[in-house]
Amino acid sequence: MISVELFLRLNYLAGIMLFLIGLHTMLTHANLIKKVMGMNIMETGIFLFMVSIGYAHGTLSPIIRRGGPVQGLTYTNPLLAATVLTGIVIAVSTTAYALSLIVKLYEQCGTLDVDRLEKLRS
Amino acid sequence: MDHLAVLLVVIPLSGAFLVPMIGRQGARGYRIALGTVLLTAACATTLLIITARGQAISYFVGDWRPPWGIELRVDAFSSFLSFFFSWIYVAVITFSARDVTHDLNPAALRWYWSLMLLLLAGLLGVGSAADLFNLFVFTEIYSLAACGIISVRDRMDSLEAALKYLLLSAVAAGCILLGISLIYMVTGHLNYGYLATALPAAAAASPRTVLAAVALLATGYAMKSALFPLHIWLPDAHSSALSPASAVLSGLAVKAGIIALFRLFASVLSASPAVVRAMPAFLGVLAVGGMIFGALFAMTQTDLKRMLAYSTVVQIGYIYLAFSVLNPVALTGAILHIVNHALLKGMLFLSAGLIIHRTGKRRIADLQGIARQMPLTMTAFTIGAMGMVGIPLTNGFVSKWYMVLGTLEAGQPAAAVVILLSSLLSALYYFPLVIAGWFGSPPAPEPAQPEGPPSMLWPVLGLGTACLILGVIPGPAIRVLGAAARVLLGQ
Numbered sequence: 001m002i003s004v005e006l007f008l009r010l011n012y013l014a015g016i017m018l019f020l021i022g023l024h025t026m027l028t029h030a031n032l033i034k035k036v037m038g039m040n041i042m043e044t045g046i047f048l049f050m051v052s053i054g055y056a057h058g059t060l061s062p063i064i065r066r067g068g069p070v071q072g073l074t075y076t077n078p079l080l081a082a083t084v085l086t087g088i089v090i091a092v093s094t095t096a097y098a099l100s101l102i103v104k105l106y107e108q109c110g111t112l113d114v115d116r117l118e119k120l121r122s
Numbered sequence: 123m124d125h126l127a128v129l130l131v132v133i134p135l136s137g138a139f140l141v142p143m144i145g146r147q148g149a150r151g152y153r154i155a156l157g158t159v160l161l162t163a164a165c166a167t168t169l170l171i172i173t174a175r176g177q178a179i180s181y182f183v184g185d186w187r188p189p190w191g192i193e194l195r196v197d198a199f200s201s202f203l204s205f206f207f208s209w210i211y212v213a214v215i216t217f218s219a220r221d222v223t224h225d226l227n228p229a230a231l232r233w234y235w236s237l238m239l240l241l242l243a244g245l246l247g248v249g250s251a252a253d254l255f256n257l258f259v260f261t262e263i264y265s266l267a268a269c270g271i272i273s274v275r276d277r278m279d280s281l282e283a284a285l286k287y288l289l290l291s292a293v294a295a296g297c298i299l300l301g302i303s304l305i306y307m308v309t310g311h312l313n314y315g316y317l318a319t320a321l322p323a324a325a326a327a328s329p330r331t332v333l334a335a336v337a338l339l340a341t342g343y344a345m346k347s348a349l350f351p352l353h354i355w356l357p358d359a360h361s362s363a364l365s366p367a368s369a370v371l372s373g374l375a376v377k378a379g380i381i382a383l384f385r386l387f388a389s390v391l392s393a394s395p396a397v398v399r400a401m402p403a404f405l406g407v408l409a410v411g412g413m414i415f416g417a418l419f420a421m422t423q424t425d426l427k428r429m430l431a432y433s434t435v436v437q438i439g440y441i442y443l444a445f446s447v448l449n450p451v452a453l454t455g456a457i458l459h460i461v462n463h464a465l466l467k468g469m470l471f472l473s474a475g476l477i478i479h480r481t482g483k484r485r486i487a488d489l490q491g492i493a494r495q496m497p498l499t500m501t502a503f504t505i506g507a508m509g510m511v512g513i514p515l516t517n518g519f520v521s522k523w524y525m526v527l528g529t530l531e532a533g534q535p536a537a538a539v540v541i542l543l544s545s546l547l548s549a550l551y552y553f554p555l556v557i558a559g560w561f562g563s564p565p566a567p568e569p570a571q572p573e574g575p576p577s578m579l580w581p582v583l584g585l586g587t588a589c590l591i592l593g594v595i596p597g598p599a600i601r602v603l604g605a606a607a608r609v610l611l612g613q
Contacts, residue, residue, distance in 0.1 A: 019300060026293060032285070039292045046296055050303045079190075080306070083255055087299060090262045094292055097266065101273055101285045108278045117282055 011052040018045025032102045032112045036095060043091040047084045054080030126169050127181035127196045130204060131247045131260075133162045138239035142232050152219050155235040159215050162242065163208040169201040174602050176609065180252070188313040193252040195314075198606035199457065200249035202599075203381060206461045207249075207374050209588075210468050211242055213581035217472050218366040220575045221479050225275060225364055234274050238367070241267035241375060248378040253312040254302045257382055261298065261346065265291045268375045271367045272359055283358035290355045294345035301338030304331055314390045321391065336391060340383065340401050347379030349405065349442055350412030353435045357419075360431035365475020368427060372434045373468035377460050380441055387445075388453070388610040399448070406446025410540050412439030417547035426474050426484050429551060430467065433510060436544060437463045443537055444525035452528020453607035458599060459521035462509065462592065466518060469585035470506040473499045476574050476582060486555055490562030496573050500559050502586040507552035509589050512545045517592035524600070 006013075022042025026035050054077035062078040069075065106112060109120055137158030145151030173179065178197035186192070196204075215238065222234055244264025251257040269291065273284035302312070308324040308331050311317045325332040345352040360372045387402055416435035423429040437459070444456035476499050477492060478484050493500035509518035522541060529537040573579060592599060 019296065023293065023296070026289060035289055039289065039296075042293075042296045043299075046299050046303065049300065053303060053307045080303075086255070086259060090259070090295075094262075094266065094288065094295075097269070098285065098288050098292075101281055101288065104273075104276070105278070105281050105285065108281070121279055121282060 008057060009052075011048060015045045015047075015049030015052060018042070018048065021045070030114045032105070032114065035114075036098050036102070039098070040091065040095060043087070047087055047091075050080050050084050050087070054078070123172065124179055124181050126165055126172075127179045127194045127250060128183065130162065130165050130169065130196070130250060131194070131243050133165060134158055134239045134243040134246065138236045138243060141236040141239065145232050145235065149219070151232045151235045152215075155239060156212070156215050156219075158239055159208060159211045159242065162246070163205075163212055166201065166204040166208045166246075169196050170198075170205040170602075173198045173201045176605050188253070189311055189316050192256055193313060194250045194256075195252035196250050197609065198602050199384075199610055200381075202457070202602055202606065203249050203377075203460065204246050206464060207245055208242070210373060210464055210585065211238075211370065213585050214238075214366045214369050214468065214472070217369075217475070217578050217581040218364075220578050221366055221475055222364055224479065230274050230276065234271065234364075234367075237267045237270040237274060238370070240264075241271060241370060245374055245378050249381055252314050254305065254314075254317070255312050257385075258295070258298055258302055261378065261382065262295055264375060264378055265295070265346065268359075268371055271371065272363045274367075275362075275364055277362075279358070280362045283355075283362040287355045287359040290345060290352075294342040296342075297338045297345070298342035301335045301342060304335035304338070308332060308335075314385070318390050318392075336401050339386060340405060343379040343383045343386075344405065344408070345379075347376045347383070348435060348438055349408050350415060350435060350439060351408070353412065353416070353438075356435060357428055357431040360434065361425060361427040365427070365471055365478060368431075369468040369471035369475070372431060372471060373464040373466075376434060376438060377441075377464060380438070380445075380460060384445060384453075384457070384610060388448070389612060392612055402446045402448055405442050406537070409439040409442035409446065410537075412436060413443065413540060413544040414547070417544055417551065421547075421551045423551075424485055424487065426477070426486050426489070426555075427471070429486060429555075430470055430474060433470075433548070433551070434463075434467060436548065437467070437510070440522070440525060440541060440544070443540065444528060447529050447532035447534050447537060448611065449528045449532035450604065450607045450611055451531050452525055453611060454600060454603045455521045455524030455526075455528055457603050457607060458517075458524060458596075461599075462517040462521045462589070465585055465589050465592070466506045466509040469502055469582055469589065470510075472578075472582045472585065473503045473506065476578050479578065480574050488565075489555065490558050491564030493560045494564055498573055498579060499582060500556075502582045503559070504556050505586045505589055507556050509593070510552055511549045515590070515593050517589045517596070520593060520596040520600075 019042050022038045022045055025038025029035055059074045059076045062075040141151045141154050145154045173196060181194040183192040226234055241264050244260050244267055247260030251260055269284045269288045273281050306312055308328050309317055309320040311320050348356040360368050363371055412435050416432050420429050420432035441456045441459050444452040509516035512518045512522040526538045526541055
């Protein structure tokens with residue numbers, strides 16, 4: 001049943017696709033805002049991929065009530081959720097910092113185009 | 123004593139938060155920063171004394187043991203680097219006191235101190251992290267701090283350089299994070315020790331996933347450490363930063379990526395099959411490109427700091443090339459070259475900063491006869507240039523000697539030839555500058571003035587003395603590193 005297998009793992013594929021779309025946007029677009037958007041798409045792709053690794057079909061969220069884990073039930077891996085949370089914090093701060101740099105550059109140069117900035121510089 | 127391993131990171135991290143809180147006025151920020159780096163340096167010195175005989179300290183944060191908890195591990199390799207990094211930082215912070223107050227407005231000043239300390243915390247953390255995810259977190263801490271230090275000088279070229287660095291650094295971070303998650307997917311571990319045991323089975327079961335993960339990690343860290351052809355962010359970033367910031371960015375920050383790769387490829391991933399072991403050889407080929415093309419670019423530069431920045435691309439190439447043969451002697455040379463280049467390039471950027479601070483000249487053509495005004499600075503610059511070329515009695519000679527010996531021992535004479543050739547090329551862009559500085563005639567006679575404030579002169583001379591000491595008495599360093607290199611390679 002290859003098609004069902006593939007359907008259950010679509011999130012992995014989507015993660016990698018988003019990563020590549022973001023990477024392509026970052027490296028090929030000259031507009032700085034688009035580059036930052038590409039960066040966010042890329043990071044979202046990685047986060048989707050990472051939470052997918054921790055999830056197995058039919059498992060419960062890893063909230064253990066008093067009395068310890070229930071025998072016979074399986075839980076999703078909380079390590080990756082914690083990792084993704086840290087990753088999101090880093091991504092948010094990088095985005096905020098990049099946007100503030102872009103605002104300053106726009107105030108000083110009046111353009112968001114990388115090629116024009118390069119020309120202004122030299 | 124075990125707590126020293128975590129204090130090494132916690133001290134600069136808390137300093138970075140203290141400065142903006144209580145170091146607002148006047149020189150208080152500087153005093154806090156200097157105190158913090160001195161404490162860190164004392165901590166690193168103690169750690170080096172403890173670990174020099176090959177003993178390693180493992181610290182479990184919150185006493186949660188691996189595989190769940192966070193482990194910090196300090197061995198001879200990381201404590202040797204931390205020792206030199208933190209003492210170079212002492213020199214740079216001392217130098218900054220006069221240089222930076224000149225260039226920055228008081229409001230930006232406290233962010234400068236804060237970011238410098240944050241950068242140090244990230245760098246030392248990369249050396250002592252013992253699991254992949256903390257390695258990633260520390261990598262991001264130092265990368266963001268490095269971008270911040272460039273953009274703290276609120277000028278168009280600095281802002282643009284910082285943004286370029288930030289975006290490429292984000293691409294690198296994405297590659298690293300995806301690589302880490304692929305490795306976790308196939309092994310179920312992030313801790314180095316557990317990873318090394320779980321990897322062979324995982325690599326046998328899914329060789330392509332492991333190969334993709336390794337390639338992503340290598341790309342990410344090569345970009346962070348400016349390996350040719352991923353170095354495009356470096357010349358702008360390092361030449362447009364403030365001079366003391368350039369000294370730490372060029373001397374220390376680019377090395378963090380190399381330290382991470384040494385750790386990953388030499389010890390963690392070495393348990394896996396031939397495809398993974400082929401990755402260092404691939405990096406070696408890129409390193410040769412960096413050594414040749416970096417030197418050619420350096421020769422054509424007219425700006426002093428840009429020339430020094432391209433020279434960093436060349437020296438990064440040396441380290442990668444020596445690493446790529448995976449031989450203990452060459453690895454000893456490579457680790458020693460990380461430190462030697464940090465000392466030399468730190469000193470070169472600081473003396474360039476002193477020249478710019480004192481005369482306002484940063485074009486190479488304007489430096490004719492500069493030695494008559496600034497003999498001590500030019501002496502330090504000359505030692506730095508000689509070290510970069512690899513003249514005996516300077517520290518650069520010792521590390522290049524070991525790199526050449528190691529490549530020959532590994533049966534790769536071509537690599538040895540490239541190292542020698544690139545040294546000759548270095549002479550071609552450093553020596554004309556030195557000769558013009560000493561023997562050229564200055565354009566106009568300048569009134570005799572003191573060479574610079576002592577707080578700027580002493581750090582430069584101190585680093586110069588350290589370079590000569592490591593060049594004349596390399597024995598102790600070689601003994602520590604020889605053992606550390608064998609441990610890294612698992613021999």
